[in-house]
Amino acid sequence: MSMEKNDKSLNELTGSEIFVKSLEMEGVEIMFGIPGGQVLPIFDKLYDSKIRFILTRHEQGAAHMAEGYARATGKVGVCLSTSGPGATNLVTGIANAYMDSIPIVAFTGQVPTHLIGNDAFQEADITGITRPVTKHNYLVKDVKDLARTIREAFYIAKTGRPGPVLVDIPSDVQRAKTEFIWPQEVEIISYKPSYKGHPGQIKKLAQVINESNQPVLYVGGGVVSSNASDELIELATKCNIPVTTTLMALGSFPPENELSLGMLGMHGSAYANKAIQQADLVISLGARFDDRCTGKLSAFAPKAKHIAHVDIDPTSISKNIVADIPVVGDCKLVLQDLLKEVKPKKHTEWLNQIKKLKEEFPLKYSNDDKLRPQFVVEEISRLTRGEAIVVTEVGQHQMWSAQFYKPARARKFISSGGLGTMGFGFPAGIGAKFGKQKEKVIVIAGDGSFQMNIQELATASINKVNVIVCILNNSFLGMVRQWQQLFYNKRYSQVQLCSHSHDPKKCPIPDFVKITQAYGGEGFRVTEKNEVASVLKEAFKIKNKPVVIDFIVEDEENVFPMVPAGASLDEIMINLA
Amino acid sequence: MNERKHTISALVYNKSGVLARISTLFAARGYNIDSLAVGETENPEISRMTIIVRGDEKILEQVEKQLNKLIDVIKVYEYSKTEHIERDLMLIKVSANKNNRSEIIEIVEVFRADIVDFYHDSLIIEITGDEDKLTAFINLLKPYGIKEVVRTGIVAIARGK
């Protein structure tokens, strides 16, 4: 009797041991977060684990790092926080991953089960709070469910249309004991994403491609998450179809290829937008017809006889634009099947038309002696040959990065698309670097956005993370200033970050060089155009610490072209005049 | 496009939070629910929700897809294309006195409703039926003074197998 009991309890593990074991089974190498009262048992077990834990300075930073790691590597990013404020601090990061369909799993501690609902100290209903911004979430009330829940969480995060999953674990569940049973298979009968496209639909799509004269491929993040770049390139070059991508998919098609149209939409190239408006066939691959891409919906692609939409998520299809050829499936598999059905085409006339558009409406900016932000991005692109992972913050600098950085491949350009979260870029860059230690990671930031998670300089310094932050410092919340200039009569309301001067000597708040030094990093300031290349080269030599370059750029530069919000893609403004 | 009522039935896991997930979805996407009824099925681990939603075909398509996307939703049916039976149960408290009570009782009998409570100045009537029947019943009782109406919301089931 007593023997039996002993044997059984020998096999039993605490919830926190199960937590760590489960993460090890999932192959988690690294996680990001901050401890607190309701996750002490877990942190005690992590102390002995091989999983690398990165202590951040803010939970928002942890969530963005997990996402940056996921985007750079294609693996699932993991973050962990305590209950209450720790959990609520994760929310922006979770929402960001949700909008951009990035697989992360967020773990939160929770007050003990008997206190749930009592307004206990540091209690927050985090499953309730995150319901609209997670793909799925769980509150684990019984330790027996813990291993299976963690297994499911990772599975749900990375399969189908990827997205964030949150697992809330009360502290008594972390302490309770049970036998550790790791489920070999995940079987959720209500969750069965379809990966293979319907053969009949694929045939139909092939037929309209074969019959079209002016086709355009409109490519989104789904191509990145399904690693379908090679297939995309094969399709585009076989049939000579020009390719425009969303912000999310930059790099999935080589920007130097003559079929590349760059980004479409509000700040996309004029030739991409004009090509869409003239196309007789738009083939959307893993994109969701976001309003920033389509402009006024009723005027989108008016000449298109067919709109085809390939997406793994049926809810994306015909949500904004009705697609007459919907294909539900994984972009990579659908493209592989499609490639067998399409015939090579030259489209000489159409490509000539595109070429003319490119010549007539190039992306440009004034090439004078002033230090223009676009020039800085072009220099970064030139010096790295698009091989660096560029991560951006949100604002004008983000759009200039999208326009002028030429990422050589997918996963070389990382930016907050759907949510547009200032404060995303720097921590996401740190996360990306942890995932891709051998690659150069450059964060292109605005002086506003960088200050939203500037505290992570400590995380980068202490962990010897070499991320190069290039601040395109205009002393403004530039993107908002641009809208106020264009649509609110230049009434600059709360957009000046320096109250009286753009000159860093007169308004050093903060002095980005000094603050970086104070955090243990290396800081530079660039005020002249002719210093850009040399300082970048010097900065690229630095190892094992964060580097910040404060580029004092033209302060009232605007992002063009621009399709005003709600206008059709035809109403693109090429410049101010 | 044509706004109309759609009867949607969803099989969902009988877990805490599922109802919240569905109502969050409807609220977040701005869909209008006329009624929502939930109850266990023959399998206690699975519940059936009957949701009456208003909107055009495009909204209906999105509602169905979005529901299917929720991990805890097992299956979604839309009943307009299938023959089905709908029922709503209503309790209605109506003013009644010596003079008009027998008139009301007559209406109740015609509608095959039941009087479930009898008070000196009011009656409580229980009635089951589809939308049209219940609306007609309410209209007939209005002149007497309706004090309170409580409804379960529509539940639906397909005919045959």
Ligand SMILES: Cc1ncc(C[n+]2csc(CCOP(=O)(O)OP(=O)(O)O)c2C)c(N)n1
């Ligand atoms: C968290 C958050 N708050 C507010 C905004 C609104 N917003 C969009 S762009 C922008 C200005 C960004 O300024 P900065 O980072 O300096 O970049 P710039 O536009 O000057 O390049 C603001 C405030 C946002 N996107 N995110």
